[in-house]
Amino acid sequence: MTIGKLTLFNSMLKFEEKYKHIELKETKYLDIKQFEWNGNLSDIELEVFNKNGIIVIDKFQKNNNDLYSNFEKYFGNIIPQGKDLSNQSIQVKKKQGGKTYFESSRSQPLHSDGAYSTNYPKIIFLNCITQSKVGGESLILDGNKLLEFLEKYKLLNDILDKPFKIQRWGQVITKPLIYENKNSNRIEISYTPFLDKLIGESDRDEKIFAIIQRYINNSKNHQYFKLRSNQLLIIDNTRYLHGRRFFEDNEERCLERVWFNGE
Numbered sequence: 001m002t003i004g005k006l007t008l009f010n011s012m013l014k015f016e017e018k019y020k021h022i023e024l025k026e027t028k029y030l031d032i033k034q035f036e037w038n039g040n041l042s043d044i045e046l047e048v049f050n051k052n053g054i055i056v057i058d059k060f061q062k063n064n065n066d067l068y069s070n071f072e073k074y075f076g077n078i079i080p081q082g083k084d085l086s087n088q089s090i091q092v093k094k095k096q097g098g099k100t101y102f103e104s105s106r107s108q109p110l111h112s113d114g115a116y117s118t119n120y121p122k123i124i125f126l127n128c129i130t131q132s133k134v135g136g137e138s139l140i141l142d143g144n145k146l147l148e149f150l151e152k153y154k155l156l157n158d159i160l161d162k163p164f165k166i167q168r169w170g171q172v173i174t175k176p177l178i179y180e181n182k183n184s185n186r187i188e189i190s191y192t193p194f195l196d197k198l199i200g201e202s203d204r205d206e207k208i209f210a211i212i213q214r215y216i217n218n219s220k221n222h223q224y225f226k227l228r229s230n231q232l233l234i235i236d237n238t239r240y241l242h243g244r245r246f247f248e249d250n251e252e253r254c255l256e257r258v259w260f261n262g263e
């Protein structure tokens, strides 16, 4: 069985159709621990982040003396982004004629950043510069719950550390989607629907991948959080998947994104 381009594309279209109209209820909001920015991250804030894998820093302001590189002591080196890989950060916002999700106001399916690459970020900053009035909520799925689900149905050991061939934009890399990090002894996830083709080692591996996809696309497993301007969301990209609810096309929304390698 090959999970081809068309199947993945169709499932993304269904996703967008479904999420355009979803009604958000209070129970769907994820309660994220928030801290007020005081120029540095405290031990308590880091401890909560290590435990929960997600925090919000409120009233976050970065000035000239307060560049993102100040965070490298906590989260490892910044992974450069942008066309010529020379930027510390890039802005996720709608662009005139933008073709990718990233440059549009469309819903964005759940994913881990950089999952189609071997050099993907372990920690992500999303610094909210401008938020839309309608929509624009961050969509979040706790990967630990996905792991519990796979464990419950005795599928986790079958998929753990199993390599998949992932094709995107003509390039093929081989890596597992769920793997054990030998340094931290944690099971980590790196998942994306943004690929052209995925080939497992066996039919069974691909079937398990399809089950994982269904779990991820099931709205019962989704939670939301709406960032406000000057809030910084720090996410463990190896635990949480993230995406976005659509926003109105005539609105501005801009998040500044930074990637850290966690080493």
Ligand SMILES: [Fe+2]
Pocket: 111, 112, 113, 242
């Ligand atoms: Fe992302």
